[in-house]
Amino acid sequence: MLYPEVFGTLEKLRWNMAKDVPWNRFDPALLNDEQATTIKMNAITEWSALPATEMFLRDNRHDSDFSAFMSVWFYEEQKHALVLMEYLRRYRPDMAPTEEELHQVRFEFDPAPPLDTLMLHFCGEMRLTQWYRRAAQWHTEPVIRHIYGLLSGDEARHGGVYFRYMQQAIERQGDEARAAFAKVGVLMTSSGRSSKPLHPTNLHVSAEFFPQDTIQSRLPDPDWLEHWLDKQIQFDTSWEAKVVNTILIKLSNLFGQSFEGVKDLNRYRKQFTQPAAIAAS
Template structure:
């Protein structure tokens, strides 16, 4: 279909789709292995997954000229909301006092300011890699069998979503050349340098609406805005070894995308500077032509 990616991505994602009733071993639940503290973290993750709703609204608004990518959003949005739903179903069955209210879910639906589509694409690609690792780490922390299975299941979805975003990034390189390289490298450096920042960088904790600042991150609108750092640092203990896995995956994929090896964020940053300089000289030449 004229090089559209959506038909193929739909087919591949559909072929591995899991069923909430059949594929989650609800009957294996062990009440002795779920604490109140753990149930609350499930609630918070359900709410953050619900934030795919405003993210989808942003993607559709900012990609009006790209119907292929916008169509893919139908699958991404469906699967992300399904993640929220399976976490809420777990709570409904086993810890109903912690099921998020409709008001708590709706609080994370707010408008995101328009942003450059290529940078946003790369940001969400990195976000899927990070979420895949967060959920794998969370699965290791939990001891209750059903929630372990759920985190494993949704972490695999996040990895597949990252792969789909990568396909659109490859297409962007062929369409936009250095403009796409510069955008992807810029966000890649930011995300691969996360270990040197005060907090983990993910779409849920970046500021996205100037008029609502500082209450303009998904995290700031959770029932407990301090939860994410506590979950990562004190509960699931997403430490330096896990962070290194995230950075390695980002650099590995950037190496594939740009067809040259990046072992560190610094190497990627040097590449970014080269591309940015080349882009600037091309723009100068065009302006003076």
């Protein structure tokens, strides 16, 4: 069981919103409307941890250990939304998200294989770690730069915990877990072939609400994410390479293989699909 150790580790590293954010360093000259808008959109996006947690608990009723970890993940992710909203409340209250804007991103996700979802969110945390690092560099106002640094550290730790549950899944479910993780890994490292950012908040999750069934599609500005990445924080190919390389290194360690690129991972994935294809023929 991982939850007791995970809880203790994250408890020691947890930052305090009152004590660890340098609110007194705020410089109003370094916050403009464009920057405030991105903070609002990030706050609403972080609020989507609520429906994600509901999904995780529903689809992992068989796994009390992982479900218990959701209590920590949910708390820390909702605190991300809260600290961004607190920043706006203090310095740009006119830009703070409304309760209705927050509620728009709460809707029921379709059931999905738990192993696929676990891998998807591991990759999402690895990507968000780098997005927030880049956001901290793009912003000029010192308080929000510090906040994005805190958020990036949290996302990296969350990814580390997801990875431990992936290791546990390999031990317990063997090739079933390897197949699921390799399949989603290929998807999430194939950014060169994708026309949109590869993150859980930008993927379709509900047939009922399609096409408005991604988190990003339900924001006040559905096109915000691409603009934020491409035009504002300029998350270019060198930054994307950091994400892909991190995922490939972690999967190399997980599978005991060496993946230099997505093609290597895809070749590994195919070894789990070929037997099924032969049996079906």
